[in-house]
Amino acid sequence: MASGSKGPRGTTLYCPEHPDAPLVEDYHAGDMICPECGLVVGDRVVDVGTEWRTFSNDKNQKDPCRVGAAENPLLDGGDLSTMIAPGAMGETITDEHGKPVYRNRRTLNSSDRALMTAFREISQIADRLNLPKMIVDRANTLFKQVHDGKSLKGRSNDAVAAACMYIACRQESVPRTFKEICGVSKISKKEIGRVFKLILKTLETNVDLITTGDFMSRFCSNLNLPHSVQKAATSIAKKAVEKDLVPGRSPVSVAAAAIYMASQASEHRKSQKEIGDIAGVAEVTIRQSYKLMYPKAHDLFPEDFKFAIPIEQLPAQ
CATH class of the missing domain: 1.10.472.10 (Cyclin-like)
Structure with missing residues (x-):
């Protein structure tokens, strides 16, 4: 711990002889010790570690800990109330070590x-x-x-x-x-x-409209396509929407068709089936959107795209 360690009630602890020395905490004894001279600067420090130790070769695999589940603010009472489970005759139920078994009161709600x-x-x-x-x-x-x-x-x-x-x-x-x-x-x-x-x-809430760009990065990543193909597919889909080439088509199907067109023009060619499996779109749906975009393919690709396959040799559907 640093030289400005917090002690009980928020007081700052430091060694009067070595004020810049980082204090060392002895968890077993609860002491704060100066490493330079060994002076015990503070004692009775509360140990916030677990109360129990567990060992891998123990027969009992239960791990008793200081607190229960994390607080959930969406449940009444923060999900912290507990009760001791009563037995058949009213006596407390205990485990094999004689400790009372606690149950959540919330199970009744x-x-x-x-x-x-x-x-x-x-x-x-x-x-x-x-x-x-x-x-x-x-x-x-x-x-x-x-x-x-x-x-x-x-x-x-x-x-x-x-x-x-x-x-x-x-x-x-x-x-x-x-x-x-x-x-x-x-x-x-x-x-x-x-x-x-x-x-x-x-x-009375709303959500933003879905665009083709919302899916492009994830679909291309799952298809192991390089950034150049993703960039081209993003440009193709965006321009196709702006030019109203794919009216009524969902952003997912437009994105899938754009990825198909960009990949066919690159060295990383993907089939309609491969893209459809990743995008969750039928091959016929991709084909229909692609056929609408194909006549304007020259205007859809970015200017700096390096074609491995000329546009004239792209599949017509």
Whole structure:
């Protein structure tokens, strides 16, 4: 610890003879010691480490620790209340070491039980999609708002959880498609879309419009395409939208078609099937968007793109 270490009640501890020397903490004795002269500057320092030690060869694999689960502000009481579990005759239940077994009082609350189940489902969806914790936190908050409003009663909590995850991804600028959310949950794409619209209407919130650029980096990375192809595909998709070459087409299908066109003109050629598997788009959908963009291919590529295959030799569909 540094020479300005905090002692009891926030006081600053330092050695009067060596004020610049970093103090060493003796966790076993609770002392703060000067390494230069050995002076015990402070004693009875509270040890904030665990109270128990565990060993890999112990028969009992339980790991008793100082506190329970982390506090969850979305649950009543912060999810900290506990109770000693009573036995059949009213006596306290103990484990093999004679210590009382504690159970969460919240298991009796049906509302919080529903929340915890939904939070677990949201966390599992995030794990399958490799999404960060901030997405999970936003989705949990959205579900809590919907749950407290009671405006979607009768809807499956799993469907609401999946829709909240979709909205959270959109709001955090890492959008996922309905098909991707559907693929890692137990809910149909149609039901997720229906609940998504109801949540937006209920919470009076909105999400940014999805653009082709939202998916380009992820799709190209999953296809192991270099940055030059990604840059070209981004330019192709952006100009195709600006020139209104693909009216009514979804940003995902336009992005997939742009990647197909850019890859076919480079040394890293990808088939429509390979791109469709990554983007979650049918080959026929990619083909239809590509056919709309192909006649204007000369105007869509960036000027500095190095063609391995001339535009005239690109497939017509």
